[in-house]
Amino acid sequence: MKNSRLLAVAASTLVVLGLVSCAPPEKEDTGSKTESGVSAREATSAEDFGGMDKLIEAAKAEGELNVIALPPDWANYAEIIDTFSKKYGIKVNSAQPDANSQDEINAANQQKGKSTAPDVFDLGQAIAIANTDMFAPYKVATFDSIPEQFKDPDGTWVNDYGGYTSIGYDSAKLPEITSVEDLLKPEFQGKVALNGDPTTASAAANGVLMTAIANGGSVDDIAPGVEFFIKLKEAGNFIPVDPTPATIESGQTPVVIDWDYLNAAETKKVPTWKVFVPxxxxxxxxxxxxxxxxxxxxxxxxxxxxxxxxxxxxxxxLKGLARPVRADAMEKAGTVDAALLAALPEVTGEPVVATDEQSKKMAEYLGANWAKVIG
Incomplete structure (x- = not known):
């Protein structure tokens, strides 16, 4: 989908081997019912509650919402959570903000029936598709304005936001980056970080995929990506530091391979931080x-x-510089924030997006070969 605000395919490569989260015993949950007697767990739209006002009333009666794995600096989740909480008077309990997708599923399984269990998930493709039996189908009021390829027909899952893999760097300390190969130059010694472990994190796995494609590989052959990181390590350029806003702002990780919306967000804190999308x-x-x-x-x-x-x-x-799934429809309707839309990192061409099967094959290869980089 060239020149579109959306990505070409609804997919996000994520391979995870997370740890099981722990929680103290809590009281059993009994759930709630709508005014008509329908269990809130079985409601597939606001109409099952009697309309949006009744849904809001039922949600306020519950008084709380449990979210998990939502870093405050990721896609503007801090403001999203705060706005929702103030708008509806509902306390949002945010657990394990730095957890990965498998951690979310593990927490839901271990805490099933407890008041601390997560109510909602924000997942990468591989984990989402593998756990659809844990999801409750639900169609939001704007469901019809979400393109078909970005949602399950019954609303079992729906894509929410996306972006492109990028290289963020401090232009005050480093020369301009115009290609992935630039990272091998002597000027980048001890400076290049990858956001996470590609065997457990979507951003990192896509980072390896990006370097693979830039070096003659493909979504079906990411070996060149692993080889590129081996070269980075041998040159002394790759550093085994998981980057965070703090490491970026302190200068510990002056080059970061990550989603463009996360790298772009750093420009607000580090004015010399630039984002390169190959x-x-x-x-x-x-x-x-x-x-x-x-x-x-x-x-x-x-x-x-x-x-x-x-x-x-x-x-x-969008304010978090992530590409919302309804961006095109909102642009046509005149409801999108045009200034924020224009602030997105510019990209051209067709993006490569791994299918579920391709993600699984990438997982297998990374699981067997990433140790060559970090070993």
């Missing part, structure tokens, strides 16, 4: 939003979805 290795992906069918706050979970996919929620993702 057009010859354009790798894109969306994350998947879903409701935990066994979550303790089913009405609040559904109201959260309504908020995320409303014009207000989508513009808040």
């Amino acid at each position: 057009q010859n290795a354009l790798v894109g992906g969306y994350y998947f939003q879903a409701i935990n069918k066994d979550g303790p706050h089913p009405a609040a979970a559904r109201l959260w979805q309504e908020f995320l996919y409303s014009d207000e929620g989508q513009n808040l993702f």
Whole structure:
């Protein structure tokens, strides 16, 4: 989809081997019911509650929402959570903000039936598709304005936001980056970081894919990507530091391979921080939003979805420089924040987006070969 605000395919490569999270025993959850007597857990739209006002009423009665793995500096989630909480008077409990997708699933399984279990998920493709039996189908009011390729027909999962793999760097300390190969230059010694472990994190796995494509590989052959990181390490350029806003701002990680919306967000804190998206290795992906069918706050979970996919929620993702899934429809309707849309990092061409099967093969290869880089 050239020159579109959306990515070409609804997918986000994520391979994870997360740890099981722990929680103290809590009281069993009994769920809530709508005014008509329908279980809130079985509601597939706001109409099942009697309309949006009744859904809001039911969610307020529950009073809380449990989210997990939502870093405050990721896609503007700090403001999204704060806005939702103030708008509806619902306390948002944010657990394990730095967890990965498998951690989310592990927490839901271990805490099933407890008041601490996550109500909603924000997942990469591989984990989302592998765990659809844990999701509750739900269609938000704006469901019809979400392109078919970005959602399950029944609303079991829906893509929420996406972006492109990029290289962020401090232009005050380093020369301009115009290609992936530039990272091998002596000027980048001890400076290049990858956001996470590619065997457990989507951003990192896509980073390896980006370098593979830039070096003659493909989504079906990421070996050149692993080889590139081996060369980076041998040159002394790759540093085994998991970058964060703090490491970027302190100068510890002056070059970071990450999603463009995360790198672009750093320009607000580090004015000399620039973002390079290699057009010859354009790798894109969306994350998947879903409701935990066994979550303790089913009405609040559904109201959260309504908020995320409303014009207000989508513009808040956009404020975080992530590409909201409804961007094209909102642009046509005149409801998108045009200034924020124009601020997105410029890209051209067709992005490469791994399918579920390709993601699995990438997982296998990375699991067997990434040790060559870090070993």
